[in-house]
Amino acid sequence: xxxxxxxxxxxxxxxxLYDIVAADAKxxxxxxxxxxxxxxxxxxxxxTVHLNEDSALKWLFNxxxxxxxxxxxxxxxxxxxxxxxxxxxKKGAITQEEAxxxxxxxxxxxxxxxxxxxxxxxxxxxxxxKTKATPKEEATAQVEKTEVTKPSxxxxxxxxxxxxxxxxxxxxxxxxxxxxxxxxxxEEATAQVEKTEVAKPSxxxxxxxxxxxxxxxxxxxxxxxxxxxxxxxxxxEEAKEVSSTARKARQDVPTANDKESMKETEKVKKDTVExxxxxxx
Numbered sequence: 248x249x250x251x252x253x254x255x256x257x258x259x260x261x262x263x264l265y266d267i268v269a270a271d272a273k274x275x276x277x278x279x280x281x282x283x284x285x286x287x288x289x290x291x292x293x294x295t296v297h298l299n300e301d302s303a304l305k306w307l308f309n310x311x312x313x314x315x316x317x318x319x320x321x322x323x324x325x326x327x328x329x330x331x332x333x334x335x336x337k338k339g340a341i342t343q344e345e346a347x348x349x350x351x352x353x354x355x356x357x358x359x360x361x362x363x364x365x366x367x368x369x370x371x372x373x374x375x376x377k378t379k380a381t382p383k384e385e386a387t388a389q390v391e392k393t394e395v396t397k398p399s400x401x402x403x404x405x406x407x408x409x410x411x412x413x414x415x416x417x418x419x420x421x422x423x424x425x426x427x428x429x430x431x432x433x434e435e436a437t438a439q440v441e442k443t444e445v446a447k448p449s450x451x452x453x454x455x456x457x458x459x460x461x462x463x464x465x466x467x468x469x470x471x472x473x474x475x476x477x478x479x480x481x482x483x484e485e486a487k488e489v490s491s492t493a494r495k496a497r498q499d500v501p502t503a504n505d506k507e508s509m510k511e512t513e514k515v516k517k518d519t520v521e522x523x524x525x526x527x528x
Contacts, residue, residue: 250271250281251270251311251312253276253314254314255277256277265287267286267320269282269306285297287320304329308330325350333346
């Protein structure tokens with residue numbers, strides 16, 4: 248019977264836990280096993296592995312073959328190293344004391360490496376918590392910053408206000424200096440307007456006289472045009488009457504072609520009459 252050291256799933260959905268088991272190679276994954284060697288929890292960081300080292304060495308020496316995952320777990324715990332050391336002791340390459348010293352030295356190194364990793368992770372977690380401050384802490388920090396900056400901001404605002412007041416005063420002075428000559432020009436303009444208003448009645452009279460003269464001239468021109476057009480209309484009517492009479496005369500006089508056509512029609516009428524007579528007989 249081939250024996251394998253493998254994992255058997257336990258736990259619930261999405262939270263798997265595994266047992267490290269020595270079982271028959273033909274048995275199902277979660278089925279019957281020969282002996283439980285340890286446990287494996289991948290949900291923690293770092294993952295936790297608990298092993299019975301003596302029973303694991305016993306099964307390895309008896310010829311049990313570990314799977315890939317269990318092999319990595321056994322090597323992380325130093326079981327495979329211990330097996331190789333025990334093989335060296337059996338062959339006489341090293342003594343048991345040397346094997347135990349090397350085993351303890353490896354254990355210390357492994358523990359130191361794990362401690363360093365854990366320290367690094369703790370530092371990273373602390374930095375993350377510092378950077379991600381709570382909203383209350385952020386608010387207090389902002390309030391402190393504003394309180395520190397308030398006096399300097401107040402000074403700057405006061406300086407800006409004084410500068411703006413000075414600029415506004417200078418602008419008002421410039422505007423008043425520019426408006427003084429404008430008032431003189433406005434007085435001159437009003438005087439001119441009054442003069443034009445005084446001269447308006449005389450101008451209105453002259454305009455009325457001009458309008459009456461232009462009306463009389465236009466009436467005289469229209470009378471002349473009508474007197475000239477009267478004889479023209481009579482002569483035009485006479486010419487129209489003459490042309491109409493000439494057209495009528497032309498229409499009454501038959502042409503040579505008309506005469507021939509008349510003769511032909513008469514012949515046709517005669518022939519039709521004779522045919523009718525013959526048919527009646």
